[in-house]
Amino acid sequence: MLNESFDKFTERAHKVLNFAQQEAQRFHHNYIGTEHLLLGLVDEGEGIGTQVLNKLGVSLKTVREQVEFIIGRGDRLFLGESGMTPRAKKVIELAVDEARRLNHHYIGTEHLLLGLVREGEGIAAGVLESLGVNLEKVRTTMTQMLANGKIERVNVVSSLITPTAPKDGQCFFISYRHEEAAEVTQTIAEQFVAAFGAHNIARHIDPAPLGTDVRVFVRQQVRQTTALLLLIGPAWLSSAAEQTPPRIFDTDDEVHVAIEAALRYHKPIIPVLIEGAVLPDAAALPDNIRDIVHYQGTQLRPNPYLYDDIARLLAEIRRIFVEG
Numbered sequence: 001m002l003n004e005s006f007d008k009f010t011e012r013a014h015k016v017l018n019f020a021q022q023e024a025q026r027f028h029h030n031y032i033g034t035e036h037l038l039l040g041l042v043d044e045g046e047g048i049g050t051q052v053l054n055k056l057g058v059s060l061k062t063v064r065e066q067v068e069f070i071i072g073r074g075d076r077l078f079l080g081e082s083g084m085t086p087r088a089k090k091v092i093e094l095a096v097d098e099a100r101r102l103n104h105h106y107i108g109t110e111h112l113l114l115g116l117v118r119e120g121e122g123i124a125a126g127v128l129e130s131l132g133v134n135l136e137k138v139r140t141t142m143t144q145m146l147a148n149g150k151i152e153r154v155n156v157v158s159s160l161i162t163p164t165a166p167k168d169g170q171c172f173f174i175s176y177r178h179e180e181a182a183e184v185t186q187t188i189a190e191q192f193v194a195a196f197g198a199h200n201i202a203r204h205i206d207p208a209p210l211g212t213d214v215r216v217f218v219r220q221q222v223r224q225t226t227a228l229l230l231l232i233g234p235a236w237l238s239s240a241a242e243q244t245p246p247r248i249f250d251t252d253d254e255v256h257v258a259i260e261a262a263l264r265y266h267k268p269i270i271p272v273l274i275e276g277a278v279l280p281d282a283a284a285l286p287d288n289i290r291d292i293v294h295y296q297g298t299q300l301r302p303n304p305y306l307y308d309d310i311a312r313l314l315a316e317i318r319r320i321f322v323e324g
Helices: 002-006 011-026 034-044 048-055 060-071 086-101 109-119 123-130 135-147 182-196 214-224 254-264 287-294 306-323
Strands: 171-175 201-203 225-232 269-273
Touching: 011 034, 011 109, 034 048, 034 060, 034 086, 034 109, 034 123, 048 109, 048 135, 060 123, 086 109, 109 123, 109 135, 171 182, 171 214, 171 254, 182 201, 182 225, 182 306, 214 225, 214 254, 225 254, 225 306, 254 269, 254 287
Parallel strands: 171 201, 171 225, 225 269
Antiparallel strands: none
């Protein structure tokens, strides 16, 4: 059970375990208890769990002092690999439960923190309680920081998925208007690069070689790809300015060119709706590309759900185009 759980750990969550091992050695302890997991979590320094603890005023120095006061140091240095105590194993089980409750497909530092607080009886829970940290405060602080964009989660997906090419060795073409919902579209593009590798992702905003007809370049890129990911925001039809007719009716518009090429070469098209956008009606689109309304797509919710929705999208694309 534990080994299966560790497979779902993010890179930062694995770092917490490594730091916990180091903290156990620092205290000359031959086991990893909840106190060492807490020390490892604070020491990790970058994950969501660490950021929440920092926000609540928990420092590495304070936790080390409390742990040393409560249990002290061992008599001799233990250099072997330490096993987890039953309470530490319980923390991992509770972290897994937290991830399941939140419908997360990974176990991160945030879940480890929730597990430490929920465990309630170990030394870590006692230290946190003495510092005024409880489950309600952790959940509230975490939600507020995610909603306010104060937690950097760009690397969550990349720590879950080893870059893997689609089964035919080609790539995905991502089409979006770079000036619309720039932060969201950039984040989605970064996650696809992290999941499949930069060499397997093409974007119509990528510069064409000097002297190349951009329209021809986009068509060639789409023809060589596995599928077209079409990011659609609220102003997607004519985002640059109020145009009559909308920009999408311009046959030289690069978004138009990418869609037309995908339809011509029978490439799967995945409409991805962002920022509350809805798929345009067929009547609002040019005749030659209005078939996109028949393609099954998905909607990505804004923070604090964006990264979880991206993770689900990547998992589904991976299942269909990589593993299928």
